[in-house]
Amino acid sequence: MLMKVKVLCEKLGLSVIAGNEYLNREIKSGYCCDLLSLVMSKADKGCCWVTVQTHPNIVAVASLLEVGCIIIPEAIQVEDNTRKKAEQEGIPILSSDMNGFELCGRLYSLLGEGR
Amino acid sequence: MKNNKPSIKQTFDISAGNFSVAGSASSRIKNMLKRIGIDDKIIRRVAVATYEAEMNIAIHSHGGTLCIEIFPDVIIIVAKDKGPGIKNVALAMEEGYSTATDEIRAMGFGAGMGLPNMKKCSDEFDIQSTLGVGTRVEMKMYNKE
Numbered sequence A: 001m002l003m004k005v006k007v008l009c010e011k012l013g014l015s016v017i018a019g020n021e022y023l024n025r026e027i028k029s030g031y032c033c034d035l036l037s038l039v040m041s042k043a044d045k046g047c048c049w050v051t052v053q054t055h056p057n058i059v060a061v062a063s064l065l066e067v068g069c070i071i072i073p074e075a076i077q078v079e080d081n082t083r084k085k086a087e088q089e090g091i092p093i094l095s096s097d098m099n100g101f102e103l104c105g106r107l108y109s110l111l112g113e114g115r
Numbered sequence B: 001m002k003n004n005k006p007s008i009k010q011t012f013d014i015s016a017g018n019f020s021v022a023g024s025a026s027s028r029i030k031n032m033l034k035r036i037g038i039d040d041k042i043i044r045r046v047a048v049a050t051y052e053a054e055m056n057i058a059i060h061s062h063g064g065t066l067c068i069e070i071f072p073d074v075i076i077i078v079a080k081d082k083g084p085g086i087k088n089v090a091l092a093m094e095e096g097y098s099t100a101t102d103e104i105r106a107m108g109f110g111a112g113m114g115l116p117n118m119k120k121c122s123d124e125f126d127i128q129s130t131l132g133v134g135t136r137v138e139m140k141m142y143n144k145e
């Protein structure tokens, strides 16, 4: 199922860390991994990517793959440089209080089986 | 008729270290390919391959260059660095093999998937490395519709 980033934010209580202007983007699927070269080979264009990494390189990965948004679980603090780079590259970064397991479970039930 | 003249060639310097912000050369390459109107699937393969090459230079080497040459029928990427070189290239090519430090792994690098990813994304892949001299990776992606 397709869902706008802002709808995901509303349904899951996510806060927007960066990329307020890009919340109308449609999310097609989800992917969860913290190993960047695995993400590089597996994450789909237009997915929401769940990761605990918060350094600026995650924005490079997301932008190269045209990932729809990045979601950080456990309310982990995001580095300022990452936030700035995300604004520049147009990648929304969202933050959740949930842990990765809960967050992915909720995302899965909203987005269905799109990986 | 084959056109021997490259339509575009660009070289980017990649410095060692500073890998949390690396990735800008691959971003610029991707934007360039988009502008030219290269097929999306090929752009994705080039993006993955150049990112992994750029990160390997930034993380594992003393610095180097990433060069892309776009011909009408093929895209050629050459990543070259100033050492230290790879002792066992066959081992380095194996999925999961990595010499990344714990600190680098904690940042999500070091899955040992970079070189295998590059190979997977290329139609032709060649790696040459000499200890004490450096490493040269050449990748070709056929630019077909």
Ligand SMILES: Nc1ncnc2c1ncn2[C@@H]1O[C@H](COP(=O)(O)OP(=O)(O)OP(=O)(O)O)[C@@H](O)[C@H]1O
Residues within 6 Å of the ligand: A037, A038, B052, B056, B057, B059, B060, B061, B081, B083, B084, B085, B086, B092, B093, B097, B098, B099, B100, B108, B109, B110, B111, B112, B113, B114, B115, B116, B135
């Ligand atoms: N340019 C290079 N110079 C020296 N050693 C290299 C270079 N590129 C790769 N290596 C060696 O080959 C190993 C495997 O590289 P590969 O890119 O597959 O994995 P990685 O960089 O360790 O992890 P990942 O790419 O998954 O983040 C590296 O750990 C390193 O030992």
Ligand SMILES: [Mg+2]
Residues within 6 Å of the ligand: A037, B052, B055, B056, B110, B113, B114, B115
């Ligand atoms: Mg690598």
